[in-house]
Amino acid sequence: MSTLTPSAARTTPAKTSSLPGIGRRGKSRMDPSRNNTAAGLAAWLLALLFAAPVLWMILTSFHSETDAATNPPSIAANLTLDAYKAFFGETSGVSPWPPLINSATASILSTVLVLVLAIPAAYALSIRPVKKWTDVMFFFLSTKMMPVVAAILPLYLFARTVGALDNIWFLILMYTSMNLPIAVWMMRSFLAEVPVEMLEAAQIDGANLILTLRKVVAPVAMPGIAATALICFIFSWNELLLARVLTGVVAGTAPVFLTGFVSGQGLFLAKVCAAAVVISLPVLFAGFAAQDKLVQGLSLGAVK
Amino acid sequence: MTTATARVSRPGHNAAKPSRNARSKERALAWARRAPLLPALVFLIIVTQLPFVVTLIISFLNWNSLSPNKTGFAGFENYITVLTDADLRQAIFTTILLTVSVVLASLVIGLGLALLLDKKFVGRGLARTLLIAPFLVVPVAAALIWKHALLNPTYGLINGVLTWMWSLFGSDTPPQLDLLSQAPMMAVIVSLVWQWTPFMMLILLAGLQSRPMDTVEAAQMDGATPWAIFRHLTLPHLRQYLELGGLLGAIYIVQNFDAVFTLTAGGLGTTNLPYAIYQTFYFANEYGLASAAGVVVVIGTIIVATFALRTVFSLFKKEAAR
Numbered sequence A: 001m002s003t004l005t006p007s008a009a010r011t012t013p014a015k016t017s018s019l020p021g022i023g024r025r026g027k028s029r030m031d032p033s034r035n036n037t038a039a040g041l042a043a044w045l046l047a048l049l050f051a052a053p054v055l056w057m058i059l060t061s062f063h064s065e066t067d068a069a070t071n072p073p074s075i076a077a078n079l080t081l082d083a084y085k086a087f088f089g090e091t092s093g094v095s096p097w098p099p100l101i102n103s104a105t106a107s108i109l110s111t112v113l114v115l116v117l118a119i120p121a122a123y124a125l126s127i128r129p130v131k132k133w134t135d136v137m138f139f140f141l142s143t144k145m146m147p148v149v150a151a152i153l154p155l156y157l158f159a160r161t162v163g164a165l166d167n168i169w170f171l172i173l174m175y176t177s178m179n180l181p182i183a184v185w186m187m188r189s190f191l192a193e194v195p196v197e198m199l200e201a202a203q204i205d206g207a208n209l210i211l212t213l214r215k216v217v218a219p220v221a222m223p224g225i226a227a228t229a230l231i232c233f234i235f236s237w238n239e240l241l242l243a244r245v246l247t248g249v250v251a252g253t254a255p256v257f258l259t260g261f262v263s264g265q266g267l268f269l270a271k272v273c274a275a276a277v278v279i280s281l282p283v284l285f286a287g288f289a290a291q292d293k294l295v296q297g298l299s300l301g302a303v304k
Numbered sequence B: 001m002t003t004a005t006a007r008v009s010r011p012g013h014n015a016a017k018p019s020r021n022a023r024s025k026e027r028a029l030a031w032a033r034r035a036p037l038l039p040a041l042v043f044l045i046i047v048t049q050l051p052f053v054v055t056l057i058i059s060f061l062n063w064n065s066l067s068p069n070k071t072g073f074a075g076f077e078n079y080i081t082v083l084t085d086a087d088l089r090q091a092i093f094t095t096i097l098l099t100v101s102v103v104l105a106s107l108v109i110g111l112g113l114a115l116l117l118d119k120k121f122v123g124r125g126l127a128r129t130l131l132i133a134p135f136l137v138v139p140v141a142a143a144l145i146w147k148h149a150l151l152n153p154t155y156g157l158i159n160g161v162l163t164w165m166w167s168l169f170g171s172d173t174p175p176q177l178d179l180l181s182q183a184p185m186m187a188v189i190v191s192l193v194w195q196w197t198p199f200m201m202l203i204l205l206a207g208l209q210s211r212p213m214d215t216v217e218a219a220q221m222d223g224a225t226p227w228a229i230f231r232h233l234t235l236p237h238l239r240q241y242l243e244l245g246g247l248l249g250a251i252y253i254v255q256n257f258d259a260v261f262t263l264t265a266g267g268l269g270t271t272n273l274p275y276a277i278y279q280t281f282y283f284a285n286e287y288g289l290a291s292a293a294g295v296v297v298v299i300g301t302i303i304v305a306t307f308a309l310r311t312v313f314s315l316f317k318k319e320a321a322r
Helices: A006-018 A020-030 A033-061 A082-087 A097-126 A133-144 A152-162 A168-191 A196-204 A209-238 A241-246 A254-259 A266-289 A291-298 B002-009 B012-034 B038-058 B077-084 B086-117 B124-136 B139-150 B157-168 B184-209 B213-221 B226-254 B258-264 B273-282 B287-321
Strands: none
Touching: A033 A266, A033 B086, A033 B124, A033 B139, A033 B157, A033 B184, A082 A266, A097 A133, A097 A168, A097 A209, A097 A254, A097 A266, A097 B038, A133 A168, A133 B038, A133 B287, A152 A241, A152 B038, A152 B273, A152 B287, A168 A209, A168 A241, A168 A291, A168 B038, A196 A209, A209 A254, A209 A266, A209 A291, A241 A254, A241 B273, A254 A266, A254 B139, A254 B258, A266 A291, A266 B124, A266 B139, A291 B124, A291 B184, B038 B287, B077 B086, B077 B287, B086 B124, B086 B184, B086 B226, B086 B273, B086 B287, B124 B184, B139 B157, B139 B184, B139 B258, B184 B226, B184 B258, B213 B226, B226 B287, B258 B273, B273 B287
């Protein structure tokens, strides 16, 4: 152990680089298969443990209410769609569609607005950077670090004064401001991946700005833009505090609708699970689709 | 030589003219560069900075919307109340406890998971996908599932599994937990650790996979033990990622509202500052007091965020240097 001083660690790479064959052999030695079996087993056990609540939620949503509320759990109980029928209002008369549509509207439109504002901003911060562009980047980041509770009262008072309370458009603007900093950070790192030589070549060939954007920048940046959009969608879909304070009966979103299940729904466990599954589905799809870029988005583009 | 004579032969005002032109041209160019940035910048300043300034102003006012006659300047009265009122002080303490414990626990578990997932094994992609799932359930939905399907004392999964395991050994008196009423803070912490561990794992996994392997291989050839490699190579490399994960996690968890609202509704000492502020202005209509508490949260967050910014900045500089 004492041999592994920092200086030793620093000098040894030179040794491997002078003998190119050894590096590869060393790698295979580093991953002995028996170690991996143990690690794989442990990883799988933990993965199942972490996923258990999600899997249990899905399974319970397909149980009848009586089968759902048993101790010990009835894993092999008959599957039924009763809970989903109950959730979609066929038995209770309360439709989940308005909140689901509100959530979709708020999430999709705010994401579009974010892209419209963030793409030009990211362009001005990466491809033709303005002076002091790092300062601007950190200003964007600092707005994300301010807790929502610190601004929510003036927003609420403003909305109440101008009659924008329980209005989906006001919520859309709020979600746009919530996601804009993250989107600018992510998008900047994606646009920075466009090779400078390609931009210069396009300029020499006399391509104008629009053509350059379409033919050079867009193909490289498109996957990143798509991932950014998915992440903004997830954040808007998940948001509760702003929606709870700023909306009500008309513009209430799906998470606000879910809070109706917080108390007194213990007797309807399968229905609660069905509601949770339906409302989480868009996020699960978007999240798995954006898996690889998710870290980059959540760590504000600092980690690739 | 020729340029020098040309410059000398020209009268002064003639020389100034092109340079002024060039300057205005340069200025126009700078504005053309700034133009795409401005809509986003202006929008953010109006929607996030302006309301906070208003919060700051309200925090110095006596303002309860139910008694409009008593509105007036309050000085630091609201701040004194926030720091001395037993409930609000408890909320500050709860916020710190919640944030620190959730961040530390999810970082440690996330690190373990990231180290496991960094190795190659059968079905690694699927295991990773399963592990991300907790992070992708809508937070309110996740909290509801914990409250009703997992922690419910009579038919929740956790007590159900305990009953089933004890019955395997022929016992019909299994231990039964009631976390929600006996240790509600623990219930909130456990559900948040479950939800945030995948986030830490993803960041640390990205860190592990950016680790330069030649150093590790060299250390192995020198006979270093796996522990030595972890302690002296992996951990130092991961430091920035641990810091980043911890600080971003802290910034999100300080603001947590969904779990506290859903699981316990702030009962039994689980009220954190965001929930307390929500109650103070939404139900008690104490606008001045709520604003002062909001400013306190911002001051706390600025302290954490300063460290976060420094960490992001160092990673960022590394990237810019590439």
